[in-house]
Amino acid sequence: MAAKPSLTMHGSISAVLGTVGHDVAGLFEIMEWAEEEIEAARRRHAVDSDTLWHSFTLLVPRHELMSTEFVYRSHAVEILDRVAAGQDTRPATAAEVCCVLAEASQVTPLNSVAAGLYCRMWQRAFPDQPSFWDSHDAHEVLEGARIDELEATTRRKAASPDRTLGEIVCAGRHHGTPVDCTYAPGHGHLDLAS
Template sequence: MDLEQLVPDINVFQRHFQAMELAEEEITKAVRTYPHAEAHIQKSFTLLRPADLDLLRSTDVYRAHCRELLHRVATGADTRPGTAAECCLALAEISRRVPLNTSAAGLYARMWKQAGLPQAPLADAAEHYEAITATTIDEFEAQLRSKLAQPWRQ
């Protein structure tokens, strides 16, 4: 095997090592935010493993994913359902293939906002989508989080 064949593998390793560093940073922040749950948070490193490598393409997206999971750990919530960051990635992929209807665009805006990602025009429109079709967005959110659930993440 020559070096050119190894380069993609090296990049994957680099992304994983960077993800481990980011996960450790988010764990440290979560312990400061939720000191009462420190023992559980310190044991949650494996929960932060990305189920999809696309989570590692953006540090903002991966950090949002980690923050949500660590919040769930600290509050005793179920860690298996998809995170808002995972929902954003799924909706981004869907939007590349087909146009999003109003409710799906509203879900995308809601997930973007929940993930705490940097402001974008879509996030600014979240309340407008909510006013038009909040009930359907609620249903879509439950379905998408369920579809993105990771049974190993508990």
């Protein structure tokens, strides 16, 4: 019988996610990260540039662990890429699932499937961060299908039901600068001389 993969170092994960020894950002700083990620997304998806500019409200952090920069930025990228792809922006992002599991792991040890989901979401959300598991592949081999199920359930349960764009109204100015925005009333007839 294969050894059951174990999850260790809960404490270190909490530390990385911002409870200990990390700069905790204020809302103003988080808004700057949001602006930067919107600009980066507009470069990645030029055709959806106007929609992305108006996606700022989708990027309001819903979790205190989002005050850690790499967590927030990963979250924002996933939401903005969904906007560009025309996908549902409500389900929890991989970063949000990590936040949920980080909190759950403070209360009770994660079972093997939940630990496997944590590994998977961590690697997807934060590929540049050190990984805390040496048994990721074992988890996926042994529990892959159950991790798939738990991922779908968790993304849905931890969703933000009101995180949708709705109707975009644009006054034809972005940060005070006249723009020929798709959502502006005079789109296509911009008169910069006026």
